[in-house]
Amino acid sequence: MTDLFTDPAALRAKALEIHRLLCRIHGCPVPYFHSLDPLSELVSSLLSHRTRNAASGAAFKALRKRWPGQPLGDQSSGGQSATDWAAVRDAPTTEVEAVIAGVTWPEQKAPRIQAILRRITERTGGLSLDILNGLSVPEARAWLEELPGVGPKTSAAVLSFSTLRRAALPVDSHHHRVAVRTGLIPASLAVGPSHAVLAAQLPPDWDAQRVYDNHEVMMLHGQRCCYHRDPACDRCVLLDLCPTGQARREPERARA
DSSP states (O other), X not given: OHHHHTOHHHHHHHHHHHHHHHHHHHOSSOOOSOOOOHHHHHHHHHHHTTSOHHHHHHHHHHHHHHSEEEEOOSGGGTTOEEEOHHHHHHSOHHHHHHHTTTSSOHHHHHHHHHHHHHHHHHHHSSSOOGGGGGSOHHHHHHHXXXXXXXXXXXXXXXXXXXXXXXXXOOOOHHHHHHHXXXXXXXXXXXXXXXXXXXXXXXXXXXXXXXXHHHHHHHHHHHXXXXXXXXXXXXXXXXXXXXXXXXXXXXXXXXXX
């Protein structure tokens, strides 16, 4: 595995083969799971940190219900209203915390969200992330990561998952685990720094959809097969490429 880390071309080839095999299983292109504007996606991503999707989704809807904005005009909204982020920004922090109580660490997330909304207001003169439209992906990520508490995963999620639909690769814990076990990155590389390394293994001409597909299939594989505990190596489509899976099979081979 160590030798592979010194051969970028071999790593890129392996990353592409993993992508191909997982797309065959999960189906690519993968449909985008929602279409939020960039600011709403930013708040949604902050709520989701260390929180199950159902709980963070419920908290986001609770914010929208408590502080509704103007009705959304697109057909996908189902007649729902946007969130009045200025009202969220200016509300008592204890009230915001109570509304998002279902997420992990609401006592930290409520003041952080309000601090970010205030900072965006200071930097742009309003509550919009339209400024990102005129920036390159690296520039947009750097702009976002200057906000308090925003790191590589959140900046990539805003650009990729929102209506911006930009070619930025988020890496969550499932994605990271699959990358480590298959030997794309060393186990010593944390999730944050892994974003740049894993993104560099993808072709630079990939569009936003293919980059999004890569994240989604890696995440899905971690959720449905490459579990944190007791990964299902016996039915893994990546087994022949996976040093971790091969090592787990050695005792079985010895007994045979």
